[in-house]
Amino acid sequence: MKPPPFAYARAAGVPEALALLRDAGEDAKILAGGQSLVPLMAYRLARPSHLVDIGRITTHRYVRGDGGGLRVGALVRHLELERATGLTGPWQALREAAGRIGHHPVRVRGTCGGSLAHADPSAELPVVAAALDASVTLQSADGTRTVPAADFFLAPFITALEPDEMLVEVAFPAPPPGLRSVFEEFQVHSGDFALASAAVAVALDGDGVATHVRVALGSVGPVPVRAREAEEALTGGRLTERAAAEAARLAASAAGAAAGSSAASGEVPGGGADFRRELVRTLVTRALDRLKEKS
Amino acid sequence: MNETGSRQDPWLPPLDPVTVELDVNDSLVTCTVEPRRTLADALRGAGLTGTRLGCEHGVCGACTVLLDGRPVRACLVLAVQARGSRIRTVEGLSGEREEPTGPGEYEGNGENGEPGGGARLSDVQRAFRDGGALQCGFCTPGFLMLAQGLLADEPDASAERVTDVLSSNICRCTGGVPIVSAVRAVQRARKEAGS
Ligand SMILES: Cc1cc2nc3c(=O)[nH]c(=O)nc-3n(C[C@H](O)[C@H](O)[C@H](O)COP(=O)(O)OP(=O)(O)OC[C@H]3O[C@@H](n4cnc5c(N)ncnc54)[C@H](O)[C@@H]3O)c2cc1C
Ligand code: FES
Ligand code: FES
Numbered sequence: 001m002k003p004p005p006f007a008y009a010r011a012a013g014v015p016e017a018l019a020l021l022r023d024a025g026e027d028a029k030i031l032a033g034g035q036s037l038v039p040l041m042a043y044r045l046a047r048p049s050h051l052v053d054i055g056r057i058t059t060h061r062y063v064r065g066d067g068g069g070l071r072v073g074a075l076v077r078h079l080e081l082e083r084a085t086g087l088t089g090p091w092q093a094l095r096e097a098a099g100r101i102g103h104h105p106v107r108v109r110g111t112c113g114g115s116l117a118h119a120d121p122s123a124e125l126p127v128v129a130a131a132l133d134a135s136v137t138l139q140s141a142d143g144t145r146t147v148p149a150a151d152f153f154l155a156p157f158i159t160a161l162e163p164d165e166m167l168v169e170v171a172f173p174a175p176p177p178g179l180r181s182v183f184e185e186f187q188v189h190s191g192d193f194a195l196a197s198a199a200v201a202v203a204l205d206g207d208g209v210a211t212h213v214r215v216a217l218g219s220v221g222p223v224p225v226r227a228r229e230a231e232e233a234l235t236g237g238r239l240t241e242r243a244a245a246e247a248a249r250l251a252a253s254a255a256g257a258a259a260g261s262s263a264a265s266g267e268v269p270g271g272g273a274d275f276r277r278e279l280v281r282t283l284v285t286r287a288l289d290r291l292k293e294k295s
Numbered sequence: 296m297n298e299t300g301s302r303q304d305p306w307l308p309p310l311d312p313v314t315v316e317l318d319v320n321d322s323l324v325t326c327t328v329e330p331r332r333t334l335a336d337a338l339r340g341a342g343l344t345g346t347r348l349g350c351e352h353g354v355c356g357a358c359t360v361l362l363d364g365r366p367v368r369a370c371l372v373l374a375v376q377a378r379g380s381r382i383r384t385v386e387g388l389s390g391e392r393e394e395p396t397g398p399g400e401y402e403g404n405g406e407n408g409e410p411g412g413g414a415r416l417s418d419v420q421r422a423f424r425d426g427g428a429l430q431c432g433f434c435t436p437g438f439l440m441l442a443q444g445l446l447a448d449e450p451d452a453s454a455e456r457v458t459d460v461l462s463s464n465i466c467r468c469t470g471g472v473p474i475v476s477a478v479r480a481v482q483r484a485r486k487e488a489g490s
Contacts, residue, residue: 001351005309008330008375038371039352053376103463108365190462
């Protein structure tokens, strides 16, 4: 269980990291918290020729508001998000999800940018990115582009990132008035990857009518799955028990469809489609139950 | 590509061992390792074999050390990544928070990383011993460092929080309950002592 050989360089800043990446060519990889990449190398599932260590870059370790929206630098540790007590209301799901990633020592090292770039179909943060309409900023020596989460996650462990690009930031747009979000997941043991997860965001108007709904699911497909039928069913009505039950059922069938197709190709380990469908129904019900009460 | 070996070359070449200076338990430890070697490898290679290697892919926690005060898996940190950080290992625990040892109580002989030179077991170590929180002892250094980090970072952690954090590591012998109890006991004792 030792990683194969690679050349190593530590970057002091983003421009240096981008120059090193360009210099090293296609088989280079960024090393951030190392909590996914080092185990992959130990298993020899990844054999990068060069590692560009961005772990000491201090300029991208911020969580800041931006005209109602939120910007999170790529090098923010999971632990920092978990402890960011200001992340409430629309951002609550982000804080809750960060606190469910692996174990405490993994959260001490692992980074937000690393989790998104790694694109594990069971990871928490991509699901939150989908529920909160986030976009990621990708930078290379040639320039910068912004990609919506929906176009960033392409397949398990595959994203829109080019080999010479670094994910520098994830940005959440200003939420509609009254938006609140929560995160729920099911895992067999604490610290395990989720067998199913749900990030749900709802904005209620003064009469308790849902004006904006997002239901995003994790661990049920190759990439985060939006349960659009559930979202549509809830929009324009109150969060009654009946409406929630119907939405949970619709979300479960969206999960079943996604899990069914990817389980067949071996992309979703641990649990058949029926089991995951049941989990999703429970998780979405729980999330909506929490969202219907005024905080 | 830059010329390998030139002074300006930012790359450490893959197979050339490099000299890495690490700040371990407030002493300078110099290791010569390839870039692919982990912090756990480097520590053990330098004779600090208290840090154990179990799974070597981040799931068991036997290799837990403190990096800048927080518990991390030393098998998931490259030695070269740890340059510039303060590292604490189980060897650094004894001697801190000394308590008088009673007659017949164990004091190490200073060899093989055991406490020595008058150093005594720390409060966490004593609580583990007194509470039967170890049997074979393989997992113990990792749990001690995990507990040490938790107690320093979150002295008021709830019972649930303590259990949750301790679930990061695996113990095949004790069942885990005595470990949780030992850490809770230290928490109470420190609070009573007002520290
Ligand atoms: C025991 C254990 C349990 C875990 N459980 C979970 C879990 O339940 N849920 C979960 O989501 N994760 C889990 N993880 C993984 C953890 O969340 C990682 O922190 C995360 O997936 C990757 O972040 P990192 O900073 O460690 O990235 P690294 O491991 O350093 O990198 C991962 C990948 O992303 C690339 N990369 C990293 N940063 C960037 C960037 N800024 N731009 C472009 N590419 C980049 C790397 O090149 C590499 O391919 C677990 C890990 C362990 C060891
Ligand atoms: S040896 Fe590091 S976690 Fe198991
Ligand atoms: S005491 Fe044997 S593994 Fe914990």
